[in-house]
Amino acid sequence: MTAHRHVIRVRYAESDQMGFAHHSTFIVWMEEARIEWLRSIGHSYRDLETQGVLMPVIEVQITYKKPFRFDDQVELTTEIAALGRSRVQFSTVFRMVGNETVHAEGRVVIAAVGRDGRPQRMPTGVLSTLPASP
Amino acid sequence: MTAHRHVIRVRYAESDQMGFAHHSTFIVWMEEARIEWLRSIGHSYRDLETQGVLMPVIEVQITYKKPFRFDDQVELTTEIAALGRSRVQFSTVFRMVGNETVHAEGRVVIAAVGRDGRPQRMPTGVLSTLPASP
Amino acid sequence: MTAHRHVIRVRYAESDQMGFAHHSTFIVWMEEARIEWLRSIGHSYRDLETQGVLMPVIEVQITYKKPFRFDDQVELTTEIAALGRSRVQFSTVFRMVGNETVHAEGRVVIAAVGRDGRPQRMPTGVLSTLPASP
Amino acid sequence: MTAHRHVIRVRYAESDQMGFAHHSTFIVWMEEARIEWLRSIGHSYRDLETQGVLMPVIEVQITYKKPFRFDDQVELTTEIAALGRSRVQFSTVFRMVGNETVHAEGRVVIAAVGRDGRPQRMPTGVLSTLPASP
Numbered sequence: 001m002t003a004h005r006h007v008i009r010v011r012y013a014e015s016d017q018m019g020f021a022h023h024s025t026f027i028v029w030m031e032e033a034r035i036e037w038l039r040s041i042g043h044s045y046r047d048l049e050t051q052g053v054l055m056p057v058i059e060v061q062i063t064y065k066k067p068f069r070f071d072d073q074v075e076l077t078t079e080i081a082a083l084g085r086s087r088v089q090f091s092t093v094f095r096m097v098g099n100e101t102v103h104a105e106g107r108v109v110i111a112a113v114g115r116d117g118r119p120q121r122m123p124t125g126v127l128s129t130l131p132a133s134p
Numbered sequence: 135m136t137a138h139r140h141v142i143r144v145r146y147a148e149s150d151q152m153g154f155a156h157h158s159t160f161i162v163w164m165e166e167a168r169i170e171w172l173r174s175i176g177h178s179y180r181d182l183e184t185q186g187v188l189m190p191v192i193e194v195q196i197t198y199k200k201p202f203r204f205d206d207q208v209e210l211t212t213e214i215a216a217l218g219r220s221r222v223q224f225s226t227v228f229r230m231v232g233n234e235t236v237h238a239e240g241r242v243v244i245a246a247v248g249r250d251g252r253p254q255r256m257p258t259g260v261l262s263t264l265p266a267s268p
Numbered sequence: 269m270t271a272h273r274h275v276i277r278v279r280y281a282e283s284d285q286m287g288f289a290h291h292s293t294f295i296v297w298m299e300e301a302r303i304e305w306l307r308s309i310g311h312s313y314r315d316l317e318t319q320g321v322l323m324p325v326i327e328v329q330i331t332y333k334k335p336f337r338f339d340d341q342v343e344l345t346t347e348i349a350a351l352g353r354s355r356v357q358f359s360t361v362f363r364m365v366g367n368e369t370v371h372a373e374g375r376v377v378i379a380a381v382g383r384d385g386r387p388q389r390m391p392t393g394v395l396s397t398l399p400a401s402p
Numbered sequence: 403m404t405a406h407r408h409v410i411r412v413r414y415a416e417s418d419q420m421g422f423a424h425h426s427t428f429i430v431w432m433e434e435a436r437i438e439w440l441r442s443i444g445h446s447y448r449d450l451e452t453q454g455v456l457m458p459v460i461e462v463q464i465t466y467k468k469p470f471r472f473d474d475q476v477e478l479t480t481e482i483a484a485l486g487r488s489r490v491q492f493s494t495v496f497r498m499v500g501n502e503t504v505h506a507e508g509r510v511v512i513a514a515v516g517r518d519g520r521p522q523r524m525p526t527g528v529l530s531t532l533p534a535s536p
Contacts, residue, residue, distance in 0.1 A: 013156050017151065017153045
């Protein structure tokens with residue numbers, strides 16, 4: 001299981017008057033990276049929702065060390081760790097493309113639930129990519 | 135039929151690196167003002183959607199004259215004009231609270247449609263507040 | 269030192285296709301609540317920035333238990349704890365107005381820095397409101 | 403002078419409870435497309451701002467015909483028309499990638515101004531790409 005890389009470019013609308021990408025946007029980028037990770041292993045999050053599997057975020061935690069600015073190319077390196085049958089935790093490191101310096105680190109826990117809000121088993125294909133899976 | 139006043143305060147996250155409220159946020163404020171206008175005449179947009187009446191925006195136009203900044207209190211004065219049974223046009227003037235200078239002017243056209251996307255008659259209560267209604 | 273209450277109403281633009289307020293918006297609401305808390309103790313964050321005191325967020329953590337929906341009135345109850353001369357931690361509990369059920373809990377750490385990015389002493393007025401201050 | 407193509411994918415956070423990309427996000431995408439157009443002709447909007455040339459939006463107009471949904475790949479085809487020495491108008495057509503159907507049409511007017519807010523001549527490189535330029 002290798003880490004997944006996703007690159008975004010900071011939008012003008014995401015900058016704030018401090019001249020930095022607003023801290024709330026890191027969450028939106030992490031979500032985009034998760035969805036691209038899913039696609040890279042053959043899953044469409046859109047299709048999962050259509051099939052009745054929702055994956056709401058139940059916890060998020062981010063440490064900000066260095067800011068990003070408008071037009072910066074941000075590389076998100078995402079790794080996952082199995083937490084159980086209905087939860088997955090993702091860890092993301094934020095860097096500038098082509099630079100090793102860590103700008104931020106994030107962690108997100110998602111749950112698999114049905115339309116009724118009840119916990120569901122993670123889709124098999126997702127589980128099978130996880131390091132701790134049998 | 136009098137104009138409806140709604141006041142918002144510019145959020146930090148809405149500022150951009152020019153130091154101004156980003157031009158896309160004016161659309162979000164106009165939407166909030168429309169929903170508060172509906173509430174002021176006794177309608178909940180949430181309930182209308184639950185009842186199957188969606189009101190998507192089909193046209194928007196904004197002229198920006200003077201910027202707003204973080205923490206500014208923006209007064210949106212909204213008036214409506216009947217366009218027909220399934221469309222309503224709203225005009226909004228943006229000012230600073232307590233100041234006559236016009237910072238921006240916006241215009242939004244919404245359509246009433248069902249969940250199937252087909253045009254619907256505007257809810258009676260909405261129509262009856264419109265100047266052109268009988 | 270009592271907790272600070274701030275109420276926001278979920279905007280339509282903040283809803284997502286799950287029908288919930290998107291998890292990134294909780295961060296924007298917490299920021300609005302912090303700024304209103306500052307105002308309630310006689311400080312304008314806008315003025316602090318003009319005077320050269322920036323307060324970037326260096327950590328954020330949120331646990332989501334129950335979602336909010338469009339048009340919900342969300343009450344943010346915010347308390348602060350001194351961390352030191354140049355850092356303050358805020359804890360926020362998210363509830364529906366008029367209901368004790370906790371929907372989410374958040375924690376934000378901000379740093380006081382100058383335009384050069386160097387740590388600064390928190391403004392005196394802010395420090396004096398903190399429980400651990402002399 | 404040919405049209406410029408830019409493709410974005412609708413983010414989950416950009417969806418709303420109607421299941422559509424919120425109408426305010428079209429403005430953010432148009433901005434991203436303009437900045438990529440500038441890059442394609444050898445200009446960095448970030449550098450222009452650093453050099454003191456701001457390009458605020460002074461008018462925007464969008465007609466929405468068909469919605470986009472989360473995960474859709476949206477192709478923005480942007481053309482420009484010279485309006486004068488300190489203003490440029492951009493026209494954008496929104497389609498799904500690989501499909502001719504027009505989902506929306508937008509128009510944005512930007513002005514070149516200095517940090518003092520006074521109109522400035524458009525940067526030479528930008529003007530020289532315009533059809534009406536000598």
